[in-house]
Amino acid sequence: xxxxxxxxxxxxxxxxxxxxxxxxxxxxxxxxxxxxxxxxxxxxxxxxxxxxxxxxxxxxxxxxxxxxxxxxxxxxxxxxxxxxxxxxxxxxxxxxxxxxxxxxxxxxxxxxxxxxxxxxxxxxxxxxxxxxxxxxxxxxxxxxxxxxxxxxxxxxxxxxxxxxxxxxxxxxxxxxxxxxxxxxxxxxxxxxxxxxxxxxxxxxxxxxxxxxxxxxxxxxxxxxxxxxxxxxxxxxxxxxxxxxxxxxxxxxxxxxxxxxxxxxxxxxxxxxxxxxxxxxxxxxxxxxxxxxxxxxxxxxxxxxxxxxxxxxxxxxxxxxxxxxxxxxxxxxxxxxxxxxxxxxxxxxxxxxxxxxxxxxxxxxxxxxxxxxxxxxxxxxxxxxxxxxxxxxxxxxxxxxxxxxxxxxxxxxxxxxxxxxxxxxxxxxxxxxxxxxxxxxxxxxxxxxxxxxxxxxxxxxxxxxxxxxxxxxxxxxxxxxxxxxxxxxxxxxxxxxxxxxxxxxxxxxxxxxxxxxxxxxxxxxxxxxxxxxxxxxxxxxxxxxxxxxxxxxxxxxxxxxxxxxxxxxxxxxxxxxxxxxxxxxxxxxxxxxxxxxxxxxxxxxxxxxxxxxxxxxxxxxxxxxxxxxxxxxxxxxxxxxxxxxxxxxxxxxxxxxxxxxxxxxxxxxxxxxxxxxxxxxxxxxxxxxxxxxx
DNA sequence: GATCCTCGAGTTCC
DNA sequence: CTCGAGGATC
Numbered sequence: 107x108x109x110x111x112x113x114x115x116x117x118x119x120x121x122x123x124x125x126x127x128x129x130x131x132x133x134x135x136x137x138x139x140x141x142x143x144x145x146x147x148x149x150x151x152x153x154x155x156x157x158x159x160x161x162x163x164x165x166x167x168x169x170x171x172x173x174x175x176x177x178x179x180x181x182x183x184x185x186x187x188x189x190x191x192x193x194x195x196x197x198x199x200x201x202x203x204x205x206x207x208x209x210x211x212x213x214x215x216x217x218x219x220x221x222x223x224x225x226x227x228x229x230x231x232x233x234x235x236x237x238x239x240x241x242x243x244x245x246x247x248x249x250x251x252x253x254x255x256x257x258x259x260x261x262x263x264x265x266x267x268x269x270x271x272x273x274x275x276x277x278x279x280x281x282x283x284x285x286x287x288x289x290x291x292x293x294x295x296x297x298x299x300x301x302x303x304x305x306x307x308x309x310x311x312x313x314x315x316x317x318x319x320x321x322x323x324x325x326x327x328x329x330x331x332x333x334x335x336x337x338x339x340x341x342x343x344x345x346x347x348x349x350x351x352x353x354x355x356x357x358x359x360x361x362x363x364x365x366x367x368x369x370x371x372x373x374x375x376x377x378x379x380x381x382x383x384x385x386x387x388x389x390x391x392x393x394x395x396x397x398x399x400x401x402x403x404x405x406x407x408x409x410x411x412x413x414x415x416x417x418x419x420x421x422x423x424x425x426x427x428x429x430x431x432x433x434x435x436x437x438x439x440x441x442x443x444x445x446x447x448x449x450x451x452x453x454x455x456x457x458x459x460x461x462x463x464x465x466x467x468x469x470x471x472x473x474x475x476x477x478x479x480x481x482x483x484x485x486x487x488x489x490x491x492x493x494x495x496x497x498x499x500x501x502x503x504x505x506x507x508x509x510x511x512x513x514x515x516x517x518x519x520x521x522x523x524x525x526x527x528x529x530x531x532x533x534x535x536x537x538x539x540x541x542x543x544x545x546x547x548x549x550x551x552x553x554x555x556x557x558x559x560x561x562x563x564x565x566x567x568x569x570x571x572x573x574x575x576x577x578x579x580x581x582x583x584x585x586x587x588x589x590x591x592x593x594x595x596x597x598x599x600x601x602x603x604x605x606x607x608x609x610x611x612x613x614x615x616x617x618x619x620x621x622x623x624x625x626x627x628x629x630x631x632x633x634x635x636x637x638x639x640x641x642x643x644x645x646x647x648x649x650x651x652x653x654x655x656x657x658x659x660x661x662x663x664x665x666x667x668x669x670x671x672x673x674x675x676x677x678x679x680x681x682x683x684x685x686x687x688x689x690x691x692x693x694x695x696x697x698x699x700x701x702x703x704x705x706x707x708x709x710x711x712x713x714x715x716x717x718x719x720x721x722x723x724x725x726x727x728x729x730x731x732x733x734x735x736x737x738x739x740x741x742x743x744x745x746x747x748x749x750x751x752x753x754x755x756x757x758x759x760x761x762x763x764x765x766x767x768x769x770x771x772x773x774x775x776x777x778x779x780x781x782x783x784x785x786x787x788x789x790x791x792x793x794x795x796x797x798x799x
Numbered sequence: 800g801a802t803c804c805t806c807g808a809g810t811t812c813c
Numbered sequence: 814c815t816c817g818a819g820g821a822t823c
Contacts, residue, residue, distance in 0.1 A: 451809095
């Protein structure tokens, strides 16, 4: 008797795959990320390989998936549109395995020269066949199931970069040239489209929706029945392959085909490269992986094609895929995992932040186990529940985010998460009541500095690099000091001695001395840093500096009235009120006095004594990426010392953007606005020599 | 009153 | 890095 388990599993997998393929291809509304689909697909393949008797005719592994949607006319492809074998091994080994397979199939010996490949990007859009007859675009069709697609001529005609007529005599003389390529949406176009959609929805428009990602947006737009509507949604196109050809001498290489396309006026991506052997493939894969986030469009990996057409023909096809090409995926940027619990953190200002505790999952190059859920609104919007399977993404940035939840994997007992109910209305750290201001999203702990969490955060903020810069006082140590009841208020930090530190675990004499030295060193500071370190609400680094500059002396700040505070740069009623209230409280006044008594000093009225050259006066800089010699903080300090301003975001008022390695969206914005971009060397050249230490 | 610009605050992993 | 919101500007 055969084992029943694999039979049942295979059937279940087939059903699931069918379902998701339908959601993805026909309805443009996937519920699981591609990586999860691939995993299910591979599991089914593995079962079928182990138990060939379980393979069925209709198994998703046996056909090119996709279906024809009602409303668009079916188009039978003259030459089938096949898919490319996908290598899911995202390491360099994937490329090496492909090269080894090709060499073996061509019966090449070990000493035969390296093969030439055309390496291309794998665009994340949808494949389209453009049929040109005598140079005229007569029809555009989707891939469909590979044999039959849908007629989308009306929407594809709206894509400005798709020529209605091919250029050059050869193209016009050819009876038929079918050009295959990818229709996709650039990321900026996608964002703009979704922005417009959001506004429409807010405005009460019915039947409008936002799109999950550029690929779905592109698919949705191409398969729009209404061409007028499609015209307002910018799509792009790259050509990369041929379908039926009658009366044209096809170039002998893949890269030659690209060149021929360009001559005909077809858009061809210029990241393609001819590379030699497996080393070349690996280098290309790595170079593209490094640039992936900076590309203006999404890709899901790269494609390697044997460059020489004669060799391609020699290799031929394996059932439904060419043997001479492979798609090499990049590491997944989206994964699913189990949301095991939702914790609540207390921030410095008392803000309660729900944090998802995830079953650790490898995504975008690191293992992620936590992700912020921001606030209750966000949880409700995404309908995330404990024990849900959620989709986790690490997009262009570093910070993981929860994209959504896989509804059908939700266990029956999953309850909606209610922050207030979960906490029973009390702060999880100090038990104080939690409150929410009218119209605000965030719940806050009302315990103030009585709350150990807020106290810890306040101390950490005080000791921070851009505040008092106390060396040797980190996360763990603050935790211990507060838990052990050694430090309750900021001034108590300065009363620490080797003796009471010795009581702590893992606190050798050496590190105790380090901390005491660090505290001693921090006493010499500036008024701006000191004001910032106090952690007054709405007073960040910049405002603190402005206050210091405006008032010059601490005592003048202490007695300033709200109208007087309003005279400070960038201080409005809310900030003025916050500052005034802070210093009006006797308890805060006392802390300030005690800190002064501890020996914290700065040059009162500083700024006048500063005679260093100010060549950058009036210039605004924005920093992005990582620099070679300077840290971001150093760069900021040096620019400010030279009279310049450093801002966080690029705008029309920005004079220079300084870009280091792996610069992100800010660089893009700078080019867009035509702002001068400097590299680190150019910045250093503008700065006066550094102060001797 | 609307729009643009900037600042503050919160956040992850190694 | 991104979001939200405070402040400035038209």
